Amino acid sequence: MGKLTLGLFFGGRSTEHEVSVITALQAFKHLDKLKYNIIPVYVSKESRFYTNPKFLDLKNYKDIDNLLISSVEVIPIRYKGKPTLVTISSWFNKFIPFDLAFPLFHGSFGEDGSIQGLFEVYQIPYTGFNVLASAVAMDKVISKFFFSSLGLDFAKFCYIKRSDWIKDPKECLNIILQKDNRLKFPLFVKPGNGGSSIGAGKANNEEELSFNIEVAAIYSDKILIEEAFEGVKEVNCSALGYKDVEASVCEMPIASGEILSFEDKYKKGGKGSKGAGMASLSRVIPAPITSKLTDKIQDITIHIFKSLGGCGVARIDYFVDLKREKVYVNEINSPPGSLSFYLWEPAGIKYNELLDKIIQYALERWEDQKKTQYTFNSGLLSQMANSGLKR
Numbered sequence: 580m581g582k583l584t585l586g587l588f589f590g591g592r593s594t595e596h597e598v599s600v601i602t603a604l605q606a607f608k609h610l611d612k613l614k615y616n617i618i619p620v621y622v623s624k625e626s627r628f629y630t631n632p633k634f635l636d637l638k639n640y641k642d643i644d645n646l647l648i649s650s651v652e653v654i655p656i657r658y659k660g661k662p663t664l665v666t667i668s669s670w671f672n673k674f675i676p677f678d679l680a681f682p683l684f685h686g687s688f689g690e691d692g693s694i695q696g697l698f699e700v701y702q703i704p705y706t707g708f709n710v711l712a713s714a715v716a717m718d719k720v721i722s723k724f725f726f727s728s729l730g731l732d733f734a735k736f737c738y739i740k741r742s743d744w745i746k747d748p749k750e751c752l753n754i755i756l757q758k759d760n761r762l763k764f765p766l767f768v769k770p771g772n773g774g775s776s777i778g779a780g781k782a783n784n785e786e787e788l789s790f791n792i793e794v795a796a797i798y799s800d801k802i803l804i805e806e807a808f809e810g811v812k813e814v815n816c817s818a819l820g821y822k823d824v825e826a827s828v829c830e831m832p833i834a835s836g837e838i839l840s841f842e843d844k845y846k847k848g849g850k851g852s853k854g855a856g857m858a859s860l861s862r863v864i865p866a867p868i869t870s871k872l873t874d875k876i877q878d879i880t881i882h883i884f885k886s887l888g889g890c891g892v893a894r895i896d897y898f899v900d901l902k903r904e905k906v907y908v909n910e911i912n913s914p915p916g917s918l919s920f921y922l923w924e925p926a927g928i929k930y931n932e933l934l935d936k937i938i939q940y941a942l943e944r945w946e947d948q949k950k951t952q953y954t955f956n957s958g959l960l961s962q963m964a965n966s967g968l969k970r
Contacts, residue, residue: 583938584677585615586655586664588694590622593686594777594798600640602915603683607635609920609930615938618677620653620664626688628653630664630675655680655703662703679941680705683915690913691717691772704945706937707914712887716913718772719803729886731879732907734898735761736805738771741796751792752785755804762806768792771801781807808907811898814866816876817919818884819892819933821940826877827922831866864925872904879906887911890944891937894919 589603590596603619610617619634631650633639639646653664653675664675680703682694692714698705708716715721720738727733739751755762768791769779778798782788788804795802813834817827866873880895894917896909912919914937920930928936 582613583615583679584618585610585938586618586620586662586677586680587683588620588622588655588680588689589683590624591684591686591689591694592622592624592626593684593688593690594773595685596624599683599685599689599915600637602685602918604635604637606681606683606918606934610934611931614935618664618675620655621650622684622689623647628655628664655697655701657701657703662701678704679938679945681938682707685915686773690915704941704948706941707891708887708889708893709944712889713913715887716893716911718801719769719910720771720801722911723803725886726883726908729882731883732905733909734767734805734808734907736803737762738801738803739792741800741802744792744796744802748789748792752788755788756785762804764788765807767803767805767807768795769803769805770795770799771803773798808898808900810902811900811907812866812868813909814868814872814876814897814899815894815919815922816880816897817892817894817917817922818880818889819923819928819936820884821890821943824881824884824889826880827919828864828925829866829868829873829876830922831863831868833861833863862921864921868899868901869904872899872901872906875904875906879908883908883911889913890940892919892923892933893917894922 587603587607589599591599593599607617607619617635618630619632621629621631621634623629629647629650630653631646633646633649652667654667656663656665658665658674658676661676662678662680664677666673666675680698682689682705684690684694688694690713692710695705695708695710695713699710707713715725723733723736737755739754744751764783766782766788767779768782768788770777778795780791780794782791792802813832814829815832816829818824819827876897883895884893891914893914894912896912898907898909899905918933920933923933924930
């Protein structure tokens with residue numbers, strides 16, 4: 580088999596646009612150039628697709644307007660039985676074939692099943708979760724119901740719609756704090772389908788709750804309110820695979836405040852952390868927890884990944900009560916929200932090897948998908964054309 584041509588898709592109409600660019604450049608740096616030809620596909624904040632080798636150099640993002648002017652706008656399609664980027668031009672179209680899409684978006688329209696749906700429609704094989712798994716993982720409210728179906732423990736929660744909040748904030752507060760919800764301060768407030776802690780905050784009273792709902796409502800039409808655990812530690816674990824799944828070591832991230840902020844995740848770190856994304860976060864690896872807790876978290880991580888029909892790599896975040904050895908699931912960071920390479924290095928899997936595995940799993944899934952018949956020739960239209968439509 581010759582070199583694979585990868586379409587590296589990143590950017591997007593998302594609050595995490597810049598984070599996506601960093602993730603893509605980081606992955607590009609570690610992809611084996613002897614195995615892969617790489618075509619960058621940058622998606623602007625206006626959802627327009629562009630390609631240009633200059634997208635692979637961070638310094639070119641100093642002037643994004645000029646960068647876009649020098650780039651070619653494209654549309655991903657399937658042409659002559661192969662995934663293809665077709666250029667948009669008033670003179671002629673150019674067709675750029677590739678073998679596999681490697682989406683490296685964060686947040687809306689990339690991590691939530693949207694771009695995966697586009698790839699499915701055009702029969703473009705791609706890495707990471709499928710449409711359903713991506714959507715479930717991204718939606719913090721739906722994922723709670725998913726955890727419940729698996730019999731897992733998680734924080735007490737409720738959610739409200741932005742339209743209801745705008746209509747009657749007082750009634751929404753009454754619903755959140757009613758006895759049936761059993762919610763007590765302090766509470767965490769988050770956009771229902773956001774990421775990177777953007778729009779998330781902690782409320783210790785009704786005034787702070789109202790303020791945080793207002794902030795979260797800027798980023799989502801669904802607002803999650805959940806009870807904050809006291810005296811717990813955050814622990815994360817990653818799963819890797821497709822048909823066979825394994826779990827990584829556990830990590831314990833260290834926040835500068837009461838909640839892991841955007842700055843904690845992407846702007847902290849020591850020397851050499853610039854552009855490192857989540858790798859720059861302060862953390863302890865392996866997490867300082869008992870082997871019993873480690874085994875339990877790893878088992879749950881594999882269970883969640885398999886139940887979603889996961890493919891590639893994903894990170895699951897937990898709250899852990901060390902005294903009671905109790906584990907609560909927090910959220911799923913589906914690919915590419917977290918490639919979690921730093922959790923696999925202790926197992927001897929280097930970043931470039933992790934990317935190889937993610938690509939291989941995607942190709943295996945594509946071979947499985949090709950075994951499914953998606954169309955059916957019923958003859959219904961020709962029959963109706965002859966007999967006419969009946970009321």
